[in-house]
Structure formats: structure tokens, C-alpha cells
Amino acid sequence: MKHTLLAFAFILLFQNSYSQEQVYSGNYELAARFSPEKMKKLVFSTRVDPHWLKKSDRFWYEFETSNGKNWYIVDPVRKTKSQLFDTNKLAMEIMKITKDPVDGQHLKLDDLKFLEDENTIKFKVKGTEDVLKKDWAEIKEKNKSAKDSMEKKTFVFNYNISNQQLTEITDAPKDPERMSWANIAPDSSKVLFAKQNNLYWMDKENFLKAVKDEKDSTIVEHQLTEDGEENFEYGSSGRGEDNEETEKNKDKRKRAGAYWSTDSKQFVMTRTDQRKVKDLWVIHSTKNPRPTLETYKYAMPGEKEQPITYLLHYSFDTEELSSLPVGTFKDQTLNVYNSNSLESSRDDDFRPVTWLGDLDEFYYAVTSRDLKKVDICRWNLATNEKEVVIEERSNSYIDFLKPEIVGDEIIWWSERDGWGHFYLYGKDGTLKRQLTSGAFHTDRVARVDEKGRKLYFVANGREAGEDPYYEHLYSVSLDGGAISLLNSGDFNHSAEINDNATFFVNNYSRVNTTPVAILKDKAGNKIMDLETVDLSNLMATGYQFPEPFTFKADDGITDLYGVMYKPFDFDSTRKYPIIEYVYPGPQTEAVDKAFSARLDRTDRLAQFGFVVITLGNRGGHPGRSKWYHNYGYGDLRDYGLADKKAAVEQLADRYDFIDKSKVGIHGHSGGGFMSTAAMLVYPDFFKVAVSSAGNHDNSVYNRWWSEKHHGVKEQINAKGDTTFIYQIDKNPDLAKNLKGRLMLSHGSTDNNVHPANTTRMASALIKAGKRFELVVLPDQRHGYGDMTEYFFWKMGDYFVQHLLGDNTPPPVDMVEMQREKPLTK
Secondary structure (H helix, E strand, O other): OHHHHHHHHHHHHHHHHHHOOOOOOOOHHHHHOOOHHHHOOOOOOOOOOOEEOOOOOOEEEEEEEOOEEEEEEEEOOOOEEEEOOOHHHHHHHHHHHHOOOOOHHHOOOEEEEEOOOOOEEEEEEEEEEEEEOOOHHHHHHOOOOOHHHEEEEEEEEEEEOOOOEEEEOOOOOOOHHHOOOOEEOOOOOEEEEEEOOEEEEEEHHHHHHHHHOOOOOOOOOEEOOOOOEOOEOOOOOOOOOOHHHHHHOOOOOEOOOEEEOOOOOEEEEEEEEOOOOOEEEEEEOOOOOOOEEEEEEOOOOOOOOOOEEEEEEEEOOOOEEEEEOOOOOOOOEEEEOEEOOOOOOOOOOOOOOEEOEEOOEEEEEEEOOOOOEEEEEEEEOOOOEEEEEEEEEOOOOOOOOOOEEEOOEEEEEEOOOOOOEEEEEEOOOOEEEEOOOOOOEEEEEEEEEOOOOEEEEEEEOOOOOOOOOOEEEEEEEOOOOOOEEOOOOOOEEEEEEOOOOOEEEEEEEOOOOOOEEEEEEOOOOEEEEEEEOOOHHHHHOOOOOOEEEEEEOOOOOOEEEEEEEOOOOOOOOOOEEEEEEOOOOOOOOOOOOOOOOOOOOOHHHHOOOOEEEEEOOOOOOOOOOHHHHOOOOOOOOOOOHHHHHHHHHHHHHHOOOEEEEEEEEEEEOHHHHHHHHHHHHOOOOOOEEEEEOOOOOHHHOOHHHHHHHHOOEEEEOOOOOEEEEOOOOOHHHHHHHOOOEEEEEEEOOOOOOOOHHHHHHHHHHHHOOOOOEEEEEOOOOOOOHHHHHHHHHHHHHHHHHHHHOOOOOOOOOHHHHHHHOOOOO
């Protein structure tokens, strides 16, 4: 009997120990294989970016694979693709001049572009020899080390494609197109710029002197204004990271954001008065001998003190600078519309910026502070009066695009019928016709063929049976008629169309396919294959594509879309904790639709031993109906959370490998805000969160985002004075609700989402007696910069410990150790 009881006790003990949940260790080795540094050795070019030439339909592009980089020239008319040059032969010729060892497989050419003859290319090669920097005085002033006083020698070459002749350019001046301060007139006769808060111009002769030597004492500058001052300047402020840096740069030339008339005799520009806008500060603690204070203007929601923008016009004929009377709404926003469509012999990324209109008139938009009223206006320079051409009104905020001017007609985008569509107006504001219609979203103009009277545009949600976020290129006649689909296929498409609207390069993929690039004509006919992205090295590591999925929103009606990322050593018999990587919108959802090599917050995080999902929510994206996009208006803290919870519940019902008792959530910025809110609104469901750079208290976030997406109430008293009331729910209000594990993180010099957001959240949690973790990243801006990798491992540690239950202390030098490990499968 005694032996029987002992045996029974042993069986019970064994069964109890077996029934205890198995704890899995975090797979640090697998997560380490996919760091950003290692991804650079696994995935190279992921798309074809065409550089279209001006005198033909040809284009060139560079493309890198695991075999090295090649440069190609494509002639769509002849349907040919060939290498621009033999990389091995060119490398040999370069080495003869630079004396630096190089071969064709490892050739690196910088700033490559075609010259005006379109038969010669210009490029730069960085040498291995150290040379003294030109500005030795500045080196000494900043007390830099000897190493900082040197730089790698740069060689400049011209290469003739026809005769394969390489020529070194030994006296190459600075590229005018790289002189970022210069706003060059369309005819190149004048250059506009700002200095010491005021407006200046110089002629072409003096500009060429400045190109050679910015400090040439013989340069003649013409000063146009004398009333500029700090925070009410002409042109950009050019402020540095701290006040000391700003003081050093005060005499430098800076960009003046003006828009020229096509005859180069006039320009218009905006000038913003921020003197009454309140200051905000961050402290730089590690970059100087003493901590330094950075002061900047920052308008917060609901505040009375807001920037005031003026619209200015200058005529070189009359030499008069006028402030135009364009006031319409209290605290209005002004947008002057520009055109970059002028033909130019300069490189593609440098064209004169002209105003949208003709010599006697230009267009601009004026928007009310609550964004419920938008007027598109035309200013008549002859009569010095404005004419309201188009009015948009809404009970929630209005999104709009730049109007397109086609002769005497205007193409305008609006969501007035609940979907984003294009409308054709006469120049007098008469609506001629709606160009697109239906339950789908047109997103942007790709090109307008004025001669052929055709609009090329990007849209999504029109093709049945596809993910409604997949983008396609379409065309429609300005005279009305059917819409033509130009790049069919169940993929997300990205089209790069040439200026003549005759051909386009089409890059396409899904999150679970290899990207492909092809060339098509304007009718959508395939001309030729261009490239298939090389993922061979990535696949050799054991990488597996993620899986798209759909689910219902919390209302049981709305279709939502997500992507699931599994560990590459996935075991279907195992139970996995699930982590949501979230961003609430409303300007975007953090859900990839095309292949991406950015793995940190998704694929790489999953490798520790989690199922990671990204997913949309009602109110999260502008690419659907206006109802969908504006769903969270007035409820900016809570609107997306029910859908995030519903997704896990539905996936757990579908898949036995998902453990819905262990739900984690992570997000950055708006996602940092949302992930903490999820822990506080559904404290029994979400168990662990890592929230980085979150705007937890939107009353101290910027006015434009906060007031737009949440709403601000305009009030007019009996005297006619206008005030704006802003009230919003905040994460700190719910600090007492925290039950799970929360890690907050912020960069100490974040001048976008101020660190006060996380400090206020931490203060509320402390006062509520809650345990949490706080990670401050020293002197990091909003994106975490060079501490991104460190933060990834801190995040991984937190989820491994509190979701997996693995309490084994990770190595202190985990980041460096993983970088040194060889890449193995």
C-alpha cells in the first residue's frame, strides 16, 4: 500500500510538472542575422529608378545585385537595353589616373549624370588618398583633430559613350545644381537667396564667381529687403542644432523659397512671422564641452500664438516688393502652387521653380485653421485682386492636392462625394465634368499630357479581388470617357512615367513576392523586361516571405488588411505569443504592401520567437473612403484600439499556434502613443508594450497634426473675435489602468515629438504607483539615428523576458557580439 501511494504521488508530481507551460528561450542568434548592416550584404537594389533623358525617350539606371553594380541605357523606341560601359574596362582606365586599385565588380561612381549632348556622362570617384580640406580656418576654429582636417580626394570624370574615352576634369567647379542656397531664374539671368534674414539677388556673372569661391570678395550682391529679422525672415532660417551653431551660420547664404514667372522678371513668395509663437527647448548633453540649449519655435494645438504668413510679389521692372492682401480666415494657411515642368538642360533634380499660372496671374490656396474650408484662388497682378476659383467645404478636415493647369482648364482633386476623385474646371471656376468616379480612391497625378489631353494618375481599390491598397497607374481623357488601367496584375505597382507621357517603368511586388521591373508604353503594352531583384543571398539565410491576411473590424462589417511575420524556424505545433506592430494613422498605416528589406520591427522581431503582425484599423489610412479615413476624427486616442484587439481574437480562432493570452504591442511615434493607449484601454488583453517616441499628450504635440486629425473648435464671440478650443483625451489620464508590462522610450533631443510627452506619461505612472521601464536615448532625434540598433535589442530583451518568460540575462555586449559573428544559416 505504501509503495502504491508513493507511485501515485510520483505520477501526480510528474503530471503537474508536465502540465506547466514550457518556457522557450529567445532566439537571439536568429534575430542577429538580419541587422541593417547585414541586410546591406543580403539585399541590394530593390527597384529600377529611371533617369529620363530630355532629347529622346531614352533613360538610364543603375542596378546592383550580388554580382556587383551595373549601369544601363534603355531605348524604348528600339526596344533595346545595353550597358552604358564595360565596367571592367572603365575601372582599368580610372585606376590609371587615380592609382587606386579597383575592378569592375566593385566600381563605385557618384553623382552620375548625362551632359547636354546626351552622349557624355559625368561622374565622380572617391579616392583613397587623404587631402587637406580647403577651409583650414574653419578646421582650426572648431578645434578639430588632424583626422578631421583631412578628406578623401574626389576625382571628376567625363566619359564619352561613343568612343569610350575617359577624361579627368581637373578644374571642375562646384556643381551649380548642388548650390542649395541658389534659387535660379528660368533663364539663369538671376539668382535669388537669403542672408542675414533678408532677401538678395545676384546676376549670372557673380553667381559663377560664387560657384568657384563662395567667399570671393568681388561678388556683387543686391539687397532687396532690410526689415528681415529672426523668426520673421525672408527665406529659410538655416538654424543649426543649437544657438551657437545658428550664430556661426548667420552670414551664410540660404535658400529663398520663391516662385519665378516664366520670363524671370517677377517672383512670388511667402514670408512667415513666428515672433509671437512660443519657444520650445531641448538640451544637447553629449556633443559639446558644456550641455547646450537648443531653442526653436513650436506652435501647439489650441494656442492663440500662431504663425502668420504673408504673400509677397516682386517685380524687377518696377523694383517693388508688395505684400498682397490675401487674408481670408483667422490663422489661415497659405500654399502657393508651383510648376517644375519647364524644359531644362540641367540635371533632372534641378529645374527652375515657377509659379503656376501665366505672366499676369498665379494660383494659391488659403485654408482655415480648422481645415474645414479651402479656397483655391487666382491672383490677378494687373488688377491686384483675387478671384476665388474653387471652394471646398466639409464638416471634417479637407485633404487636397496641387491643382493642375491645362491651358484654360484646372484639374482639381476632391473627396466631396466620399471618395478621392479628379474634377475638371474651367479657368473661371465652372465645373465641366468629373473625370473619375466610383467607390475607389485616386491618390495623385502621375503626369498630364496637355497635347493629348490625357490625365495619368495613380489609384487604388478599383480592381475587384485585390487588396484595396494596391496601387495602379491609370489614364483618362480630359474630354471624358472610360478609365484605362495601364499596369494590371495583383501586385502593388509603382510607375515612373517620362515627361512626354510616352513610356513608363513599372516596378511591382507584394510582401510575399520578389520585386520585378518592366518597361511599358503609354497604352500599358509591355515593351521589355528590365530587372528581377536579386534575393539569393537573403533566401540562403533561411528567410521566408510574410503572409498577408484579412479580418473584420470590430464592427463585424469593415474589411481590414494585415501581414503576418513568423519565425523562420516556425513550429506549427508550438504556441507563440503574438506582437502587433502598430501605427494608428490617420495619414498612413504601418502595413507594407510591397516587398521591403526593412525588417527590424517585423521579420527580425519575430525571430526571437514571436508571431508579429502589422494591421490596419478604421480611420488609419487616407487611401480608402473619406468615412474610413475620418473615422477617428474627435477620438484620437481610442479610435483604432478595438480593431487591434479584434484582429488577435480572430487570428487566434483561425490558428492554434497563436497564444492570445500573451499579446504584445509595439509602435513608434503615433505607434508609441497607440501601443501605450492599448495597454490602458484594454489592460486585461494587451500584456506587454514597448512604446517609443510616443505623442502621449497631444496637447503638447504640433498644432498641424493634432488639430487636423482630432479637430479644433472655432468660436466667435459677440465682438467678432475668433478663438480656437482644443480638448483631447490623453494617455496619462488612464495611468491608473496599467496592469501589464510597459517600456517607454524617447530620444532626449526629439524636436518633433517633444520628450515632454513621455516624461508626462512617466510622471502619471509614478503617481499611480505603477512599475514600468523608461529608456532615454541621449541626444537622439525622433528617429533614434545611430542608436536604432541599440533600441532594437532593448525592445527584444523586454519582449523575450515578459512575453516568452525567458529571464536569462542577455549578454551585456549583445550588439557588438552579434555584429562580429559570421553570417550562418
